Amino acid sequence: MHSEPLHAERPGHPGGPGPERPDPATHDPASHPSGAPTSGACPFHNDQRESRSGKQKTLVLTGASRGIGHATGKLFSDAGWRIITCSRQPFADDRCPWATGMENHVAVELADHRALPRALDELKEKLGGGPLHALINNAAISPKSEAGERLTSLNTPVGTWMSVFHVNLLAPVVLAQGLFDELRAGQGSIVNVTSIVGSRVHPFAGSAYATSKAALTCLTREMAHDYAPFGIRVNAIAPGEIKTDILSPETEAMLAPTIPMRRIGTPEEVAKVMFFLCSDAASYVTGEEIHINGGQRV
Numbered sequence: 001m002h003s004e005p006l007h008a009e010r011p012g013h014p015g016g017p018g019p020e021r022p023d024p025a026t027h028d029p030a031s032h033p034s035g036a037p038t039s040g041a042c043p044f045h046n047d048q049r050e051s052r053s054g055k056q057k058t059l060v061l062t063g064a065s066r067g068i069g070h071a072t073g074k075l076f077s078d079a080g081w082r083i084i085t086c087s088r089q090p091f092a093d094d095r096c097p098w099a100t101g102m103e104n105h106v107a108v109e110l111a112d113h114r115a116l117p118r119a120l121d122e123l124k125e126k127l128g129g130g131p132l133h134a135l136i137n138n139a140a141i142s143p144k145s146e147a148g149e150r151l152t153s154l155n156t157p158v159g160t161w162m163s164v165f166h167v168n169l170l171a172p173v174v175l176a177q178g179l180f181d182e183l184r185a186g187q188g189s190i191v192n193v194t195s196i197v198g199s200r201v202h203p204f205a206g207s208a209y210a211t212s213k214a215a216l217t218c219l220t221r222e223m224a225h226d227y228a229p230f231g232i233r234v235n236a237i238a239p240g241e242i243k244t245d246i247l248s249p250e251t252e253a254m255l256a257p258t259i260p261m262r263r264i265g266t267p268e269e270v271a272k273v274m275f276f277l278c279s280d281a282a283s284y285v286t287g288e289e290i291h292i293n294g295g296q297r298v
Contacts, residue, residue: 043279044079051080058132058186059278060123060179062086062110062171063139067244068193071267072136075275084126086110086119086175087139110139110171111163120178131186132179134278137172137216138193142209151206161208168212169219176223180230187231189278192220196240196293204251213238217289224287233286235277239270240293260295 047057059076063069064085073083084104085091091105104126108119143160145151151160172192176183183190197205198213220236227234241247241255242265252264270292276282277290291297 041280043281044275047079047081047279049080056080056082057134058082058084058127058130059134059136060084060086060132060175061136061138062175063193065089067246068239068242068267068270069136069138072138072271072274075268075271076134076278079275081133084123086123110167111141113166113170113174116171116174116178120175123175123179124182127179127182130182132182132188133186134189134191135175135179135183136191136193136274136278137175139171140168140193140209140212142206144206150204151208153207156206156208164206164208164212165215168209169215172216173219176227176234180227180232183227183232184230188233189282190223190227190232190234191274191277192216192223192234192236194220194236194238194289196238196291196296198238199297220289221287228286233277233282235282235286236289237270237273237277238289238291238293240265240291240296242267242270242292258296259293260298263294265292265294 050056057080059073059081061069061073061076061083062085064073064083065087069087073085077083082104083101084106085101086106086108088107088109088111090107091102106119106122106126108122109115141164143151143164145155172190176190182188194217195205195210195213196202197210198217202210217236217238220234224234241252241259243252244267247264256263273290273292277285
């Protein structure tokens with residue numbers, strides 16, 4: 001029988017003792033070449049402490065007015081982050097659970113590519129040359145027919161295809177390019193919100209929406225490769241059936257039994273995964289798409 005351990009303790013071998021490790025009690029994580037956080041630290045509470053000490057992080061979030069986006073903005077705000085929102089809707093101060101929402105909002109129609117340069121100018125002005133720590137591309141549209149039915153590849157008008165791709169695919173490209181310098185300064189994280197419909201035909205999601213989400217998955221992989229040398233991580237989350245205002249009780253009752261966990265997910269559950277991806281806990285994670293669907297893809 002071979003008596004040597006599988007990972008022999010040789011100098012320089014990953015399984016061996018290697019060089020002496022620094023004392024955790026005195027080691028400054030900021031001095032580590034990778035900037036990796038101290039093991040065991042809670043990212044949420046760590047960000048709260050950093051914010052109180054004047055080192056507040058900043059998030060640019062599209063589609064924050066309801067559902068997943070609204071829950072995401074609240075979670076990051078609770079962790080001490082500054083939230084800058086972008087949406088076509090005017091700011092609703094009565095629904096905003098985080099401070100300084102009005103002055104940190106940019107109204108923009110993402111379906112109009114001509115409006116994006118102006119929006120970027122406003123975002124840069126609000127950032128004031130400071131670093132950006134996260135960009136979450138959550139805004140998306142999924143048009144229906146006049147009768148409220150799913151639009152297929154047979155009956156989706158060309159104009160609808162263009163609008164969907166401008167919001168769901170082109171806007172994330174333009175925002176990431178336009179905020180590149182700020183993201184690089186903050187060693188930031190980009191999270192693209194894709195969908196379960198990008199990998200399977202769905203009874204309600206239209207063809208243009210599904211195709212745009214599949215393209216966004218591919219874009220995430222390309223961006224992760226291109227942005228990594230500059231210290232910017234790019235990942236995606238793909239929600240399944242999530243309880244939002246547009247999900248009727250009848251639809252929920254129909255879909256829940258088809259999910260292994262036998263329930264619909266919540267926006268808060270999705271927001272927690274995005275917070276992880278934007279935190280130091282995910283400092284070596286890039287190019288991934290995390291599925292949040294209660295086992296629906298199993």
